[in-house]
Amino acid sequence: MSAVHFDLERFRQAVDAGPVLVDFWAPWCVHCRRLDPVFQEIAGDYAGRLQAGQVNIDDLPQLAAEYHVNVIPTLVLFRDGRAEASLTAPESKARIEAFLREHL
Amino acid sequence: MEPHWDVLIAGGGPAGYSAALYCARAGLRTLVLEQLSAGGQIALTTQVDNYPGFPEGIDGFELGQRMRQGAERFGARTQLAEVTALELNRPLKTVHTSAGVFQGRAVIVATGANPRRLGLPKEQALTGRGVSYCAACDGMFYRGKTVAVVGGGSTAAADALLLSRLCKKVILIHRRDTLRAASIEHQALLEAPNVEFRWNTTVIQFLGSDRLLGLRLRDLLSGAEAELPCDGVFLCIGRVPATALLQGQLELDSAGYLIADETTRTSIPGVFAAGDVRTKALRQAVTAAADGAVAAHYAEEYLRGAQ
Structure with missing residues (x-):
């Protein structure tokens, strides 16, 4: 199971449906590419408990602005339709797992 | 995953995956422990022009992925995990990670190096909020803005030049009165109309609370202090080896x-150091890859003798 690419509509639907971990990224962001393999693993590991999706901030700058994403990669955890917590540029898979343990 | 391995490799950069390739081809059961993704520091570079065999250059992330695939083609495995502790003194060596405990008869440390921090208050809190260590990563956020670059080596020069093409103004701050490296960027920087130099100057404070607003600077010759308003600062002041977990061992x-x-042999038999983490004259992807091959050779020799 890999992460979904969100457009605006799919993003809104997912966030209304249950917990979602969103990876805000952009094609020019070199840190984002390094995070991607780990994010895909997280998507698989947490399948059924959490939907994992990616938002390209070049395509959806309004979402980056709405959720105050000023730097990427930033992961935002949505619960009950709200942004619950965020994590900027995690340096390991373990850091994301700790973040999810704390907030999910 | 298997309970124990012939060789555990900490770090999946050029040294780690080169070692993995040579170990796997020698028939050793080999596991690479990598915390994020293959490539290490080069994975943050979009254009690598000094690794032989790529006449047009190659994207650093792509090169890292290829190194991983090359090693895995011969049976090396990768576990994405953060190493939390190492016990190296016994013949069977133990590596504790976020994904469990792994044991190996030999260990190759290829953990590389990370950007050096300035060590000022608020540095961590403002990282990603105006404080950055990588122009290629974060430069785009500062298009049309004013940024400072701290440092005088080739990375500082290259980053300042990259930023000068994006930003309204770049101020290069260096504690000496000239750039260290006679880099090809040097002349281009001196000629760039929007690059200013502050020689003999250090940063003593980050200004701003939620977001960086500027820097407090000290002139090292006169002792005079001044504030420099800026939207971002890029710290290019060298690297520190990732050896915190190894201190005392x-x-x-x-x-x-x-x-x-x-030979890459460390002070403990069966433990080898490859790549940027090792004492050496030149830290490059190509010398890291060379170290990996050497470490695999001596690890194989050690394991043969230990049997």
């Missing part, structure tokens, strides 16, 4: 690098 030099000669 392996011999380190005063800068924290693992002491090992060209």
